[in-house]
Amino acid sequence: EWWGPVFVEAYGATEVGTTCSITSEEWLEHPGSVGRAVPPFTPLVVDDQGEEVPSGTEGRLFFQDSTGRGVVYPGDPAKSAAAHLKPGVFTLGELGHIDRDGYVYIGDRVSDMVVSGGVNLYPAEAEQVLIGHPDVADVACIGVPHREMGEELKALVVLSDPEKRVDESEILGYCLQRLSHHKCPRTVTLVEDLGRTTMGKIDKRKLRSPWWDEPATTSD
Structure with missing residues (x-):
């Protein structure tokens, strides 16, 4: 409150950069969210069988990279491959859900x-x-x-x-x-x-x- 709604939050990883962002005004309307995906990424959530689930359903959070690159861990091809559901569709290891407005929420780490x-x-x-x-x-x-x-x-x-x-x-x-x-x-x-x-x-x-x-x- 002291600063006012001036912050922009970003979610992503060193290996891919920012995948989602959210302004203070958006966060007040969607508390707890890390924002909506930014190009070239599109978020999706899948179940344990790798099937996409409806909005609001908790599952494994993935991002589709329209460039086809996905996430690459330098010097660790096995880790890079394990992070992909299919070429260009990758996870950063989080569980979460997406609301009907496309805002992404992080629940927990899959490994935890x-x-x-x-x-x-x-x-x-x-x-x-x-x-x-x-x-x-x-x-x-x-x-x-x-x-x-x-x-x-x-x-x-x-x-x-x-x-x-x-x-x-x-x-x-x-x-x-x-x-x-x-x-x-x-x-x-x-x-x-x-x-x-x-x-x-x-x-x-x-x-x-x-x-x-x-x-x-x-x-x-």
Whole structure:
């Protein structure tokens, strides 16, 4: 509010440049969106079988490059090939949806998705709820091994006041009151920090590794 509606947000990657952009005025009308696609890109969302889904449906987000180039990762032809649904149609590894006006919304990273008992769970949904807890300064949800379900969702939480005693069950209860039970973490672990980079990014593979190096557990 202090600056006013003067910002333009861009979404894309170093290897392809900007794929979507949105002005402040547009964002106020489509909160949470990264904007509409810019030429030469056209967005599309597909299901697990690679079939395009209707607007508003969550799935794997792809972009069609009208030049036919797609995305190219220098020195890594295998990664470049894996990113393409077909020539010129590529993904940056995100899940998302497109509204009826063509605005793109990012849900989560495909690599961060947790499959628990055959159900796809998107950590970002729980993270967006938990960050609203007054005692939570930062949070990351990850998939950890579970003997029966394959994986379960765990929340790694950084407290706003490390000296304050906060019960993990209180944090879980906060999520359960605001999100479907199956989308909430089953366990909470308090940590000092999440190892964010200067760009604010989290290496979830690194966060997951201590649990995947240990035997699977069964939570209540």
